[in-house]
Amino acid sequence: MKPTITSLLAFGLLFIGIIAVTFIIILSGRNKKTSYPDFFRWAHRIAGYAFFALYLFICYVMSLKITSDPVTWSAKDVVHAYLGLAIFPLLVAKVCVVRGFKKYYQRLPIYGMIVMIAVYLTVIMSGGYFFLTLARSHYIVLLQQGRQVKVNISEGRKVVQTKCISCHSLERVYSHLKTESEWREYVARMRAKDPSRLSDLEELQALGFLVKNLGINEAEMNIQTGMKIILNKCHLCHTLERVFQQKRTKSEWIKVIEMMRTFDPQLLSDSETRQVNYYLGSVLLKQEKDSDS
Numbered sequence: 001m002k003p004t005i006t007s008l009l010a011f012g013l014l015f016i017g018i019i020a021v022t023f024i025i026i027l028s029g030r031n032k033k034t035s036y037p038d039f040f041r042w043a044h045r046i047a048g049y050a051f052f053a054l055y056l057f058i059c060y061v062m063s064l065k066i067t068s069d070p071v072t073w074s075a076k077d078v079v080h081a082y083l084g085l086a087i088f089p090l091l092v093a094k095v096c097v098v099r100g101f102k103k104y105y106q107r108l109p110i111y112g113m114i115v116m117i118a119v120y121l122t123v124i125m126s127g128g129y130f131f132l133t134l135a136r137s138h139y140i141v142l143l144q145q146g147r148q149v150k151v152n153i154s155e156g157r158k159v160v161q162t163k164c165i166s167c168h169s170l171e172r173v174y175s176h177l178k179t180e181s182e183w184r185e186y187v188a189r190m191r192a193k194d195p196s197r198l199s200d201l202e203e204l205q206a207l208g209f210l211v212k213n214l215g216i217n218e219a220e221m222n223i224q225t226g227m228k229i230i231l232n233k234c235h236l237c238h239t240l241e242r243v244f245q246q247k248r249t250k251s252e253w254i255k256v257i258e259m260m261r262t263f264d265p266q267l268l269s270d271s272e273t274r275q276v277n278y279y280l281g282s283v284l285l286k287q288e289k290d291s292d293s
């Protein structure tokens with residue numbers, strides 16, 4: 001289930017809780033007698049049962065969510081889970097008092113208040129936080145099975161930073177710039193190693209983050225891209241001075257890069273090579289005397 005839907009459910013729970021509380025306050029809290037006490041009593045009861053049912057349903061959905069991926073719990077998730085679970089015994093205690101222990105009736109408003117505070121904190125911490133970050137997120141549009149999908153990059157960063165670190169360091173990820181199709185291939189390959197680790201949505205979000213921040217745009221030659229690739233890759237066998245202290249013609253640079261690729265065929269992909277050559281040909285250019293094409 002998508003986070004948008006679970007967050008809406010959570011706010012629904014808060015809303016029903018507030019309604020239930022409002023009815024009981026009107027019934028018993030006012031100074032003068034309320035005109036239709038039965039209506040308010042029943043309305044409170046119905047809202048209360050709806051609340052309990054929705055609460056159980058959300059617990060069920062959450063249990064599916066955490067068991068599908070038991071590894072990555074942030075501190076926020078833990079506090080959220082504890083608060084959410086604490087609501088259950090409070091509800092049971094409240095129902096017991098109403099049904100069988102009338103002596104404690106006086107304390108019910110206090111129980112109700114505690115339940116509502118717990119619900120409020122639980123919901124605000126997850127759903128509230130979610131909608132807040134949603135409003136501040138950046139997006140990228142990706143093609144997914146022929147459909148254009150808007151992908152949340154901020155969520156993607158979270159996915160990469162929590163899920164791509166279990167087998168290797170993030171450095172391994174960040175030291176690559178790739179085209180969209182290459183990233184697709186990589187992320188799919190990574191997911192295939194442990195399929196339950198990423199959901200379809202997370203795979204897409206990770207892809208969005210990678211394409212946006214570590215992507216090579218094939219349609220556009222970019223000096224920054226070329227420089228990043230050189231900084232990441234060209235210090236492996238010799239210093240970077242070897243690269244930056246020289247000026248060459250375009251064709252000479254192309255030959256040098258070809259040579260580097262023969263030293264290590266894995267060094268650069270074709271798209272990286274084009275960007276590197278573009279950088280070298282723009283920034284470290286020696287004017288050609290007689291043009292050789």
Ligand code: HEC
Binds near residue numbers: 160166187194
């Ligand atoms: C289940 C373990 C596992 C997970 C999870 C995983 N990787 Fe990997 N990754 C590997 C292994 C093993 C290799 C080396 C073999 C290969 O390239 O297939 C690798 C290699 C890579 C490489 C190439 C590194 C290099 O120096 O050539 C990149 C880039 C990469 N992973 C990115 C990612 C990203 C992005 C994610 C998260 C979506 C991720 N990985 C999650 C196991 C994993």
Ligand code: HEC
Binds near residue numbers: 233234237242264267
């Ligand atoms: C696999 C190891 C390796 C990597 C990675 C590598 N180089 Fe080299 N590079 C060499 C070697 C070995 C030489 C020395 C070759 C020689 O002197 O004939 C060299 C020499 C050079 C030279 C000097 C060539 C000359 O004729 O004086 C340049 C410029 C250069 N590399 C650029 C790069 C760039 C740009 C990258 C990144 C795309 C890179 N290298 C990555 C191994 C590497």
